[in-house]
Amino acid sequence: MSISGVTITGGVVRSSPESIPFFGVAGLWAAGGGIEIPPDASLASGATVTISDSLITDNHADPSATIPSGVPCPGFSDGQCPFAAAVGGGIDSWGALTLRNTTVSHNIVGAAAGLPPLASDTDGAGVANAQGSLTLTGSVVTGNHAAAAIPDGRFAEGAGILVGLPFLSGGDELTLKNSTVSGNVASLTSNLPSFFDGQLIEGSAFDGGIEVFDGMPTTVENSTISGNSVTADDPRGEAGSGDGAMIVGDSPLTMSNTVISGNVSVSNVATSADNGPFGTAIEADGCGTITGSSITGNVSKIVSPHGTAAVAGGGLAVLIANDDPQLLTVRDTTVSGNVLTALSTTGSASVEGAGIINNSLLELVDDQVSNNTGTATGPAGHAQGGGIWNGVDLSGPPVQLTLRDTRVTGNRLAGSTALSLQGGGLFTTFPVTLTGSLIAGNVPDQCAGCAGGAASMIKGHGPGARGRRSGLNLLRR
Numbered sequence: 001m002s003i004s005g006v007t008i009t010g011g012v013v014r015s016s017p018e019s020i021p022f023f024g025v026a027g028l029w030a031a032g033g034g035i036e037i038p039p040d041a042s043l044a045s046g047a048t049v050t051i052s053d054s055l056i057t058d059n060h061a062d063p064s065a066t067i068p069s070g071v072p073c074p075g076f077s078d079g080q081c082p083f084a085a086a087v088g089g090g091i092d093s094w095g096a097l098t099l100r101n102t103t104v105s106h107n108i109v110g111a112a113a114g115l116p117p118l119a120s121d122t123d124g125a126g127v128a129n130a131q132g133s134l135t136l137t138g139s140v141v142t143g144n145h146a147a148a149a150i151p152d153g154r155f156a157e158g159a160g161i162l163v164g165l166p167f168l169s170g171g172d173e174l175t176l177k178n179s180t181v182s183g184n185v186a187s188l189t190s191n192l193p194s195f196f197d198g199q200l201i202e203g204s205a206f207d208g209g210i211e212v213f214d215g216m217p218t219t220v221e222n223s224t225i226s227g228n229s230v231t232a233d234d235p236r237g238e239a240g241s242g243d244g245a246m247i248v249g250d251s252p253l254t255m256s257n258t259v260i261s262g263n264v265s266v267s268n269v270a271t272s273a274d275n276g277p278f279g280t281a282i283e284a285d286g287c288g289t290i291t292g293s294s295i296t297g298n299v300s301k302i303v304s305p306h307g308t309a310a311v312a313g314g315g316l317a318v319l320i321a322n323d324d325p326q327l328l329t330v331r332d333t334t335v336s337g338n339v340l341t342a343l344s345t346t347g348s349a350s351v352e353g354a355g356i357i358n359n360s361l362l363e364l365v366d367d368q369v370s371n372n373t374g375t376a377t378g379p380a381g382h383a384q385g386g387g388i389w390n391g392v393d394l395s396g397p398p399v400q401l402t403l404r405d406t407r408v409t410g411n412r413l414a415g416s417t418a419l420s421l422q423g424g425g426l427f428t429t430f431p432v433t434l435t436g437s438l439i440a441g442n443v444p445d446q447c448a449g450c451a452g453g454a455a456s457m458i459k460g461h462g463p464g465a466r467g468r469r470s471g472l473n474l475l476r477r
Helices: 019-023
Strands: 002-004 007-009 029-031 035-037 048-052 055-057 067-072 080-083 085-087 091-093 096-100 103-105 108-110 121-123 127-129 134-137 140-142 145-148 155-157 161-163 174-177 180-182 185-189 204-206 210-212 218-221 224-226 229-234 240-242 246-248 253-256 259-261 264-269 282-284 288-291 294-296 299-303 308-312 316-319 327-331 334-336 339-343 348-352 356-359 361-365 368-370 373-377 380-384 388-390 400-404 407-409 412-415 420-422 426-428 432-435 438-440
Touching: 019 029, 085 108, 096 127, 108 121, 121 145, 134 161, 145 155, 155 185, 174 210, 185 204, 204 229, 299 308, 308 339, 339 348, 348 373, 348 412, 356 361, 373 380, 380 412, 412 420
Parallel strands: 002 048, 007 055, 029 085, 035 091, 048 096, 055 103, 085 121, 091 127, 096 134, 103 140, 108 145, 121 155, 127 161, 134 174, 140 180, 145 185, 155 204, 161 210, 174 218, 180 224, 185 229, 204 240, 210 246, 218 253, 224 259, 229 264, 246 282, 253 288, 259 294, 264 299, 282 316, 288 327, 294 334, 299 339, 308 348, 316 356, 327 361, 334 368, 339 373, 348 380, 356 388, 361 400, 368 407, 373 412, 380 420, 388 426, 400 432, 407 438
Antiparallel strands: 067 080, 229 240, 240 264
């Protein structure tokens, strides 16, 4: 099927064909505000569709019913957090979808003026691709909003593009060529506490640009992912934000000649103590390559006035996703000008890896990691790895880092007087392989944890050191 030269706008969906097969309740699953490409009767892959030279804009998906999620929550009559999902505000696809020279803009999943905020989960505001391949060529996904709000909201993810669902098998793939994903927003506001009835109440805002689930090969070429944002405002709980630009789960990633810039993640939470650190612009949890690209000017910030404020990976996060991690190689790429900030008034503040955080297998070849900044402000905590942080943070080992012909320069750590600042250029708890590489001009020091042969390759030592998901939650349980 082909669609060409059309504008699709003003659509509102409160329930979708999948709602009853999934849950036996109409209105619980609202998907496809502009276009719905449904699965077949057995929920297998649907039609193959190409949309070209078209505009899908100002459409909205928001559910009309909820059910108890099984998660204990205060303030609700049955003592459980409600569940309902808003998915694919612009397009919801269960088949093979291709977008050519098409714009998907200003679509919404979840809370919006005139409709009650019933959605607990808001996913894929621009495009949600549940199964089958998704290909974008010469297309733009911009200004879409995944909005989860008080009282029911707990998850807002994949504001621009969502690829996959947690309860389906793998085999889907994403291809993005000569395209732009920009200005999309995933936002969560919540007044739920961290714990109720002895159980952590999970929540998050993640993936302002793109979210790709496990087992889905991802190719990004000659594209821009910029100006996307994720925000979490949860002053009583721990629903933080991260992956301002993109996450690729345990899936092969091939990225080339792509710009990741100006993406923002901001969390205002009671604490991050139980969920671990938030932040980063792009997260890669599987194998692959990033070549000839730039990851620059991204910002991650967490504020926890009286609890733990932890943020990690201002530019790139490389994390172990399973017990058999594969190598990610980053080549001819710049990671520069990314900013990590953690603020706490009476608690602990920590930043790790303002440029890169590695908790997996990572090789950097002919790269520049420069002028990244990490700042921690609080009465306790630490700042580690202004350029690169390498070690066990979320999982692992194994953890391996290799630098070949790579420069780590001009990175900076800053913090309150009581905080430890370590590894302005590189902080590592594992041996690092350095070949033809330079670590120089970083503040307050060049490397913490380097020893022996590695230390001999580090130039210009400074004065030394002073003194760490979510979504569609009911289906994931």
